[in-house]
Amino acid sequence: MSQQPQGPSPFSPFRVGPLTLRNRFIKSATNEGMARGGVPSGMLVKWHEQFAEGGVALTTVAYCAVSPDGRTFVDQVTMDRRSLPDLRALTDAVHRHGGAASAQITHGGAAIARVLEREGAHMLVLSAGMNVESITTMFGSSFPKENRARPPNFIIAAGMFLQSLTEPKNVQFRELYLLEHSRKVRAAVTMPLAYLGGVESLANVEQAMGEGFEAVALGRALIFDPHLANHFRDHAVEKSGCIRCNRCVTAMYTPAGTSCVLHAPNDARLNVISGRNADMQLAS
Numbered sequence: 001m002s003q004q005p006q007g008p009s010p011f012s013p014f015r016v017g018p019l020t021l022r023n024r025f026i027k028s029a030t031n032e033g034m035a036r037g038g039v040p041s042g043m044l045v046k047w048h049e050q051f052a053e054g055g056v057a058l059t060t061v062a063y064c065a066v067s068p069d070g071r072t073f074v075d076q077v078t079m080d081r082r083s084l085p086d087l088r089a090l091t092d093a094v095h096r097h098g099g100a101a102s103a104q105i106t107h108g109g110a111a112i113a114r115v116l117e118r119e120g121a122h123m124l125v126l127s128a129g130m131n132v133e134s135i136t137t138m139f140g141s142s143f144p145k146e147n148r149a150r151p152p153n154f155i156i157a158a159g160m161f162l163q164s165l166t167e168p169k170n171v172q173f174r175e176l177y178l179l180e181h182s183r184k185v186r187a188a189v190t191m192p193l194a195y196l197g198g199v200e201s202l203a204n205v206e207q208a209m210g211e212g213f214e215a216v217a218l219g220r221a222l223i224f225d226p227h228l229a230n231h232f233r234d235h236a237v238e239k240s241g242c243i244r245c246n247r248c249v250t251a252m253y254t255p256a257g258t259s260c261v262l263h264a265p266n267d268a269r270l271n272v273i274s275g276r277n278a279d280m281q282l283a284s
Contacts, residue, residue: 007209010202011233014057014214016192017122019100021057024209025229028125028196028217029062029104033252034271038071038078040086042278043257043270045093051222052099055229059094060125060217061087064103072106073153079103086275113189123192125217126182135164139220140198141173143246173244175200176207186212201239202232223248224260 008014010024027048034044044061051059065071065078077083094101113124128138136142178197186193195213199205205216221240222228231237247261256266270278 005210005212007206007212008214010205010209010216014192016058021100021215022098023055023057023229023233024205024215025056025058025232026125026194026215026217027051027056027059027222028127028219029060030219030223030248030258031062031252033075033254033257035075035077036272037074038065038068038076039083040077040090040275041257041271042273042275043266043268044077045086045090045275045278046270047257047266048090048101049093049097050226052094052097052101054222054225054227055231055233056099056222057215057229058100058102061090061101061103063106066105076106077103089275089278113185113191117189117191121191123194123214124185124189125194126178126185126196128178128181128197136167136171139244139246139249140171140177141244141246142167142169142171143249174198175204179208179211182213183211200242203238205232220244220246220248223258224262 012023014021014024032044032047034041034047048059048061061077063072063076065076067080068078071078079087091101116124175198179195182195182197192214194215194217195208196217199208199216199218200221208216218228220242224240224242225231228240243262245261248258251261252258254265255271256268257271259266
């Protein structure tokens with residue numbers, strides 16, 4: 001039996017472009033449902049702050065556009081002057097806990113690895129498409145009918161319905177379910193890569209690092225436990241308690257935004273207050 005190659009410690013610092021991250025844990029981009037009309041809310045600030053407090057090195061604000069005409073849906077964070085004070089409140093909150101913040105740009109256009117490397121990208125976080133077009137592949141398991149959302153946007157709802165007719169049925173979750181595909185990208189480029197897909201345990205993290213990925217990105221596992229990176233570091237847990245029901249995915253359409261259904265929901269009041277004014281307005 002061959003021994004798994006050893007990579008760097010998941011808790012060692014890591015340089016990405018001009019930034020030095022404190023460890024190799026990244027909160028992946030998961031649609032938050034916390035930017036009504038494109039403006040980051042107080043809940044979005046608190047949401048990302050908790051991951052930094054919980055030990056991740058880098059948290060990712062999902063689905064950002066660089067101008068209103070590039071949005072793929074109306075409540076997508078728009079990185080313009082109107083949102084700047086709220087985005088500043090978010091980054092300040094993350095920095096308070098020693099973390100860094102990044103933005104997932106989904107402005108209309110298209111991401112291949114060799115081209116991005118040639119153009120100077122510092123790191124790629126690997127994924128598997130969009131919810132609408134490849135939900136089973138993206139999340140590594142079939143979505144039960146009761147766990148599917150009914151988004152208010154007709155176009156998105158229609159796309160999800162059509163996609164459900166052709167997707168594979170009864171796909172069972174397995175750990176590191178995107179590893180085979182990610183190895184192909186690893187072989188194609190020398191730039192830093194963050195592995196994403198079915199990371200549930202410290203052993204999974206160490207395996208990904210041993211295969212040559214510089215970092216790991218987690219979504220559902222961190223939604224279940226925002227402090228998972230610290231818990232792994234302290235050996236308080238060896239594996240996430242996430243049950244992969246995927247209901248956090250549909251929670252993005254609720255008034256309080258994305259949360260784990262095994263815990264209390266978010267504070268919906270924070271989701272209608274701008275990020276820059278959240279603490280002041282709640283205190284009053």
